Amino acid sequence: MKAGSSMQKFVLRRLAETCIVLLGVTLVTFLMMHLAPGQPLQANPELRLDPTAVERWLQLRELDKPLAAQYLAWLSRVCTGNLGISLLHNRPVLDMIRERLPATLLLTGSSLMLGLGAALPLGVIAAAKEGKPADGIIDFISLCFISLPGFWLGMILIMVFSYQLKLLPAAGMVTPGESGMADLFKHMAMPVSVLAAGTFAYYVRYVRFAVLEILNQDFVRTAKAKGVPPALILCRHVLPNASIPLVTLVALSIPFLFTGASVTEYVFSWPGMGRWIITATLSRDYTVIMAVNLIIAVLVSLANLSADLLYLVFDPRVRLRE
Amino acid sequence: MRNKQHKQIGFKTVVGLILVLALVSAALLAPVLATHDPHLIDTENWLQPPGAGHFFGTDRLGRDIFSRVLYGARVSLAVGILAVVLAVIIGTVLGGFAGYYGGLADMAIMRFTDVVLAFPSLFLIITLVALFDAELWLVILIIGLTGWPRLARLVRGEFMRLRNTDFLVSARMLGSSHSRAMYYHLLPNALGPIIVSATLGVPAAILAEAGLGYFGLGAQPPVPTWGNMLRDAQLYIRQAWWYATFPGLCIFITVMAFNLLGDGLRGYFNPRQKV
Numbered sequence: 001m002k003a004g005s006s007m008q009k010f011v012l013r014r015l016a017e018t019c020i021v022l023l024g025v026t027l028v029t030f031l032m033m034h035l036a037p038g039q040p041l042q043a044n045p046e047l048r049l050d051p052t053a054v055e056r057w058l059q060l061r062e063l064d065k066p067l068a069a070q071y072l073a074w075l076s077r078v079c080t081g082n083l084g085i086s087l088l089h090n091r092p093v094l095d096m097i098r099e100r101l102p103a104t105l106l107l108t109g110s111s112l113m114l115g116l117g118a119a120l121p122l123g124v125i126a127a128a129k130e131g132k133p134a135d136g137i138i139d140f141i142s143l144c145f146i147s148l149p150g151f152w153l154g155m156i157l158i159m160v161f162s163y164q165l166k167l168l169p170a171a172g173m174v175t176p177g178e179s180g181m182a183d184l185f186k187h188m189a190m191p192v193s194v195l196a197a198g199t200f201a202y203y204v205r206y207v208r209f210a211v212l213e214i215l216n217q218d219f220v221r222t223a224k225a226k227g228v229p230p231a232l233i234l235c236r237h238v239l240p241n242a243s244i245p246l247v248t249l250v251a252l253s254i255p256f257l258f259t260g261a262s263v264t265e266y267v268f269s270w271p272g273m274g275r276w277i278i279t280a281t282l283s284r285d286y287t288v289i290m291a292v293n294l295i296i297a298v299l300v301s302l303a304n305l306s307a308d309l310l311y312l313v314f315d316p317r318v319r320l321r322e
Numbered sequence: 323m324r325n326k327q328h329k330q331i332g333f334k335t336v337v338g339l340i341l342v343l344a345l346v347s348a349a350l351l352a353p354v355l356a357t358h359d360p361h362l363i364d365t366e367n368w369l370q371p372p373g374a375g376h377f378f379g380t381d382r383l384g385r386d387i388f389s390r391v392l393y394g395a396r397v398s399l400a401v402g403i404l405a406v407v408l409a410v411i412i413g414t415v416l417g418g419f420a421g422y423y424g425g426l427a428d429m430a431i432m433r434f435t436d437v438v439l440a441f442p443s444l445f446l447i448i449t450l451v452a453l454f455d456a457e458l459w460l461v462i463l464i465i466g467l468t469g470w471p472r473l474a475r476l477v478r479g480e481f482m483r484l485r486n487t488d489f490l491v492s493a494r495m496l497g498s499s500h501s502r503a504m505y506y507h508l509l510p511n512a513l514g515p516i517i518v519s520a521t522l523g524v525p526a527a528i529l530a531e532a533g534l535g536y537f538g539l540g541a542q543p544p545v546p547t548w549g550n551m552l553r554d555a556q557l558y559i560r561q562a563w564w565y566a567t568f569p570g571l572c573i574f575i576t577v578m579a580f581n582l583l584g585d586g587l588r589g590y591f592n593p594r595q596k597v
Contacts, residue, residue, distance in 0.1 A: 017429070017433055017436075018436075020433065021433055021436045021437050024433075024437045025437055028437065029449075032449070032450070032453060033449075033453065036453030036454055139585075143578065143581055143582070143585070144578070146522070146525065146577075146581060147525065147574050147575075147577040147578035147581055148574055148577075149529050149532055149533075149570060149573045149574065149577070150529075151532075151533065151536055151552070152552060152566065152569075152570030152573060152574070155552070155555070155556060155559055155566050155570070156566070156567070156570065158559060159559045159560075159563060159566070163559065163560050202522075209514070213514075245479075248479070252472070252475075259445065262444065262445070263444075263533055263536070266537075277445060278445075278448065278537065281445065281448055281449050281452055282448075282452055282537070284453075289449065292445075293445075296445070300436075300439055301436060304436060304439070311479075
């Protein structure tokens with residue numbers, strides 16, 4: 001009973017803190033954007049525009065008002081669920097996100113599943129066979145994958161599989177005029193491989209580390225001394241304890257699913273969020289930058305909160321502070 | 323078995339250290355080792371394949387890729403090392419204080435961490451670098467100042483977990499001060515995650531800088547960086563395999579070298595793996 005109410009208090013307090021964090025993030029983004037030299041239309045200096053036209057353009061979008069007024073106007077609009085209209089594309093930001101999110105989730109989701117799906121068993125094997133050849137091989141593979149720059153790997157894959165062997169399409173998500181799973185899988189093969197390789201390399205080291213940490217604990221030695229079979233020790237004693245830091249790590253990576261792997265999307269011309277965000281940032285599309293940063297901040301805050309809660313649930317040693 | 327494992331860790335440290343030293347000396351000695359002026363444009367010999375005259379071939383303007391890659395190493399190494407030193411110092415100090423003292427200090431530090439963490443680091447870096455037209459030193463500062471929050475969270479978690487353990491309570495009862503307890507008892511026990519994090523930090527910083535170059539940000543041409551070389555190469559991957567291959571290979575080897583060194587050092591520093 002008491003534990004439940006302190007848990008509620010903790011969640012409420014963290015949610016209140018999250019609101020403050022969100023305000024901070026949007027304010028910082030806003031100030032950063034406007035204090036930096038240059039304006040949306042001046043991002044390209046070769047573009048010679050009529051000054052009165054620029055003035056009218058800014059007036060229409062209320063970009064000529066004082067900064068404080070602009071921020072407050074933005075804030076009150078966001079509170080009603082209106083993320084604004086892209087300066088570059090003249091379309092509602094929310095619609096643009098809706099068009100791009102599925103492609104990104106498809107890409108990042110399948111990469112995370114593939115990478116994590118391989119990292120969990122192989123990380124446990126590497127830890128259980130510490131110092132043996134299996135450990136060394138897994139370690140070497142993860143080292144190679146973690147050291148490969150994703151965009152370079154993408155370029156090399158395109159060079160080999162698209163231009164030399166002519167097996168896979170170099171860009172995009174679907175071939176125009178063609179539909180079906182086979183075509184989609186062909187387009188996904190290279191970007192998903194690039195992302196999954198990185199994900200695998202990242203997680204397999206943490207899995208191994210977390211499992212080893214527990215394997216060296218006294219209670220594992222006790223279990224061994226009692227004669228508990230090694231497989232049972234692994235499943236009953238080691239894995240539940242090792243999962244604590246991993247749960248946090250995975251929870252913290254959830255926002256990444258939405259922003260996507262911008263660089264990989266860029267290399268493979270994937271029609272997702274990441275590529276769009278990069279282009280918007282480079283061309284100073286204020287409304288898109290604000291909206292995207294807000295959304296990401298919300299996701300990251302929620303991920304942090306859930307990571308903390310999972311820690312509490314899984315590890316009674318972490319106590320709530322009254 | 324323990325002995326064998328020990329040797330393996332030593333092997334990694336040695337290979338990593340040799341590679342890192344070789345790369346650092348190559349970067350420092352770039353003016354001596356370079357066979358050509360990295361800026362010398364020779365349009366008659368553009369896109370020459372690797373050969374005796376040009377070890378790594380030439381680029382779209384006939385510049386020698388081998389020499390450009392050597393000069394590019396200077397940028398990558400400076401950014402990687404300096405940015406991570408900055409990030410590790412900030413992350414360890416803030417995370418350590420938050421985890422050890424708890425309470426108001428913890429809340430203030432962690433909310434601040436959340437604000438920084440709430441920006442996805444690559445976008446934050448790209449936004450800052452793009453908005454301010456950042457030069458190289460500012461790129462280092464930006465990568466360093468955005469790279470610490472994950473480490474801070476990890477260190478805080480470790481310190482929080484460890485400060486309730488018996489050995490720390492005993493140390494405190496025996497009269498060890500807060501700073502002594504943190505430095506001698508908590509920090510060594512938290513070194514594993516810190517080193518793993520720093521290990522992934524140098525490559526992350528080098529890759530971030532290369533990514534910036536790939537998007538046309540950061541150090542501007544004609545300064546050769548591995549990132550902006552890859553950006554140029556992207557248009558020529560059909561005709562010239564060597565153009566994208568060698569700068570990328572350099573990034574790969576450099577990142578690998580730091581990973582090996584970090585791994586070796588982790589085995590060396592972490593007493594639980596040494597026993």
